[in-house]
Each structure stands twice: as structure tokens, then as C-alpha cells.
Amino acid sequence: MQPVVDLELPRIRRGPVLLAGGASTLVRPHAAAGATKALQDALCLEEEMSRAQTLAEAMSSYEARRRERGNPLVKLGRRMGRDQVEDAPCGAG
Numbered sequence: 001m002q003p004v005v006d007l008e009l010p011r012i013r014r015g016p017v018l019l020a021g022g023a024s025t026l027v028r029p030h031a032a033a034g035a036t037k038a039l040q041d042a043l044c045l046e047e048e049m050s051r052a053q054t055l056a057e058a059m060s061s062y063e064a065r066r067r068e069r070g071n072p073l074v075k076l077g078r079r080m081g082r083d084q085v086e087d088a089p090c091g092a093g
């Protein structure tokens, strides 16, 4: 039995530390979106590092863009988990 967990985060940056992929917002498996999200995090960071004038600016933009995407995905996974597993219609599971 493997416990299924998810995690929303209010912040994905503190000082010089950035979180990305599975270390950042953690999505339940129902959405099958974790790998895509990890790739998008990496691409966003690359984009911001190329565009920004300073490292601090790049990190701030990365956090603003990716936090806004990660947390709604966590909510989607929860909703799918509830509908497909926890409160699945009788006979659906």
C-alpha cells in the first residue's frame, strides 16, 4: 500500500533556494501531470534566466509564474481523486 499525498505551497522560493518539479507543489497521480509540470518548471526557469537582467529578478518571475500554475493543479488532482476514488459512483471502482 502506497500512501497518496499532495501538497500546495504558499511559496516556492526562499532567498537563493527555488523549488521545482516534485519538490515543489505535489500533485496526486490522478491528473498524470507531475512529469509535465516538472518539465514546464524547468522550461520556465530557463526562459526567465535568459530574459531577466538579474538572478533575483529571474527567481521572482519564476516563482510568480509557477506558483500560479502548481497550486490549481493540486486542486484538480484532489477533485479527480475525490470523484474517481473516494466518492466514486457505486460500481465504478
Ligand SMILES: Cc1cc2nc3c(=O)[nH]c(=O)nc-3n(C[C@H](O)[C@H](O)[C@H](O)COP(=O)(O)OP(=O)(O)OC[C@H]3O[C@@H](n4cnc5c(N)ncnc54)[C@H](O)[C@@H]3O)c2cc1C
Binding pocket: 020, 021, 022, 023, 029, 032, 033, 034, 035, 036, 037, 038
Ligand atoms: C508510480 C508513479 C507513476 C507516475 N506516473 C506519472 C504519469 O503517468 N504521468 C506524469 O506526468 N507523472 C507521473 N508520475 C509523477 C512523475 O514521476 C513526477 O512528477 C516527476 O518524476 C517529477 O520529476 P522531478 O524531476 O521533479 O523529480 P524526480 O523524478 O523525483 O527526480 C528527483 C531526482 O533527485 C534524486 N535525488 C533525491 N535526493 C537527492 C539528493 N539528496 N542528492 C542528489 N539527488 C537526489 C532522486 O534520486 C531522483 O533521481 C508518476 C510517479 C510515480 C511514483
